[in-house]
Amino acid sequence: MSGAGATSLVAIAGCTSTDNEGTNGEGDHGDHGDGDEESEDGFTPIDRSIEGLSDVQETEEIYLEDGDTYTLNAEVVRHDPGVGNEIAMYAYNGQLPGPTLRVPQGSEIDIEFVNELPYETTVHWHGLRLDVENDGVPDMTQDPIKPGDTFEYTLKFPDEGAFWYHPHLREDLQQNLGLRGAIIVEGPREEGREWPREEILFLSDLKIADDDVYPFWEEATNHAMMGRFGNHMLTNGVSEWVTEADPGERIRLHLLNVANARPFQVTAEGAEHMELIGLDGGFLPEPTTLSEVLLSPSERATVDIVMPEAGDVRLVHTSPHGENELGLVESTDADVVDTLNVPMEPxxxxxxxxxxxxxxSDEPVDITWELDIDMDHELHEMMGMGDMDHDDMDGMDHGEGPPPIEWEDDMEDMNEMSTNELVTHIIRDQETGGENMEINPSFEHGRFARIKIVNLPDSEHPMQHPIHLHGVHFLVDTIDGEPNPHPSWKDTVHVSAGSEVVITVPMSNPGTWLAHCHISEHLEADMKAAFTVEEP
Ligand SMILES: [Cu+2]
Incomplete structure (x- = not known):
């Protein structure tokens, strides 16, 4: 799946630094070699040396039982993600994606985490309703884990479904460079019912420039306005993901959007049909046949595809900007198997x-959050716009309100230079006017809270925001006043520009939790609030 074993390496242009600290990427990250240039604003690029790094490894499936302890590290590896040369990527246990943890529902597992990155990190266990001290939020539930340090997480799995883990510190660079892994929580399975073969697909992208990733700065996050959109689509860390299946075979795909900013809209071209089984951590009461599934960053979908009697299936991302192939399921020469009428796990x-x-559904809304943006005057000046009315800005004058979804970065220069020092993304409590971490409503344990989220159509840069709540799961009740056609427990809700959604949240898990936008750069630009579930 990777460039492992390649004998010739293409050096990263201008990079002459060496890492004498061994193979795990630790070392003096103050030495950036002669060729690394500061940004115009004096920001330091992160270390991109590949000297001494180990090759990336295949993703392993790890079966864990109640009471087990598993050791996980984060390290720097070398990998060609399909750009034609090896680059420095980040990996859990050397694997990209990281090891898949398969665990029984209701179990408890300890993770001994070792930080072998040159930077501080934490691990967030996305979608798990675990105890709050294990949630991995820096400066809120734990201190950042310094390079070389360890941290023990205790994980609980009350819910069946597909979850994932990723860093929660400089997620914009650490997750983008490869830190992500799946957690499959298996519930009881009935005798005589089929459970199809599963494939886990991490969908992401990378912004490549000059044979490496476009620079990340140590001191600040760039692309803070829209998020970093990549120009290379990746599935499981490679640009050409391929598997095989028999004609008529049913395959269960766990699709995870782990991109920083890009929404993926996935179709299965050539499939006999595609069925939606579940969203995020939850299952739908009834599978639904559909032609495409939209996933914002951190959202997941579990879909079954049934292979046609002849021919391959192409997994494709479609948007108004065109198509990108995400993967290929090649048909074997085997006889056709009939899986369409086999009873499936209910x-x-x-x-x-x-x-x-x-x-x-009929109960009143408890709180309303507005999504907004504040752009520094300096950013307007830099773009030569001065105090120009923002309605006149390129790409924002649409007459009939903003486009609901920004599929690509069509203001690349401005987006790149908008650091999180110049842009603040805002969650605002409509009643109190409190913003971001000033917000921390408290809810009685067991209460079903109703939260309305309004994505302001007339902000300075309206775009979609995927809002993620830690520690709990919720039902997306209505979207623009209409009942949600796909009810399921979720942990992230996509809110289109100009849209409003109402979510119903059982306040099931005591603690003070984070709620934030899962566009990584928006999180770095402060788009986060807290909420508290009281002790029972
Ligand atoms: Cu956002």
Whole structure:
């Protein structure tokens, strides 16, 4: 799957620094070699040396049982993600994606985490309703883990489904460079029912320039306005992901959007059909046949595809800007198998689980959050716009409100220079006017809170925001006043520009938790609030 074993390396242009500290990427990251240039604003590029790094490894499936301890590290590896030369990437246990953890529902597992990156990090266990001290939020639930230090996480898995883990410190660079892994929580499975073969697909992108990633600065996050959109699409860290299946075979795909900013809209061209089974951590009461599935950053979908009697299936990202191939399922020469009428593992449990939240649809909203942006005057000056009315800015004058989704970065220069020092993304409590970490409403344990999220259509740069709540799961109740056609427990809700959604959140897990936008650069630009679930 990777460039492992390649004998010739293409040196990164101008990079002459060496790492004498061994193979794990630790070392003096103050030495950037002669060729690394500061940005115009004096920011330092991160170390991109590949000297002495180990090759990336294949992703392993790790089966864990209740009470097990597993050791996980984060390190720098060398890998060609399909750009034609090896570059420095970040990996959990040397693997990209990191090891897949398969665990039984209801179990408890310890993770001994070792930070072998040259930077501080933490690990967030996305979607798990675990105890708050294990949630991995720096300066909130734990101190940042320094290079060389360890941290022990205790994970709990009350819910069946597909979850994931990723860094929660400089996520814009650490996750983008490869830190992500899947957690599959397996519930009880019924005798005589089929569970199809599963494939886990991490969808992401990289912004490549001059044979390496476009620079990341140590001191600040660039692309803070829109997020970093890549120009290379990656599935499981490679640009040409391929598998094989028999004609008529049913394959269960866990699709995870782990990009910084890009929304993916996935179709399965050539498939007999595609069924939506679940979203984020949850299952739908009934599978739904559909032609495409939209995933904002950190959202997941579990879909079944059924292979045609003849021919391959192409997994494609489609947007108004065109198509990108994400993967290929090649047909074998085997006889056609009929999986269309085989009884599948049922999820009646999902309906029962969700019914109490669905029944709250008529209840009033408890709090309303507005999504907004504040751009520094300096950014306007830099673009030569002075005090120009922002309605006149290129790409923002649409007459009938903003486009609901920004599919690509069509203001690249301005986006790149908008650091998180110049742009603040805002969650604002409509009632109190409190913004970002000034917000921390408290809820009684067991209460079903109703939160409305309004993505202001007339902000200075309206765009979609995927809002993620830690520690709890929720039902997306309505989207622009209409009932959600795909009810499921979720942990992230995509809110289009100019849209409003209402979510119903069972306040099930005591602690003070983060709620934030999962566009990595928006998180770095302060787009986060807290909420508290009281002790029972
Ligand atoms: Cu955002």
């Amino acid at each position: 999820h009646e449990r999902a309906e029962e689980d969700l019914s109490e939240a669905i029944a709250r």
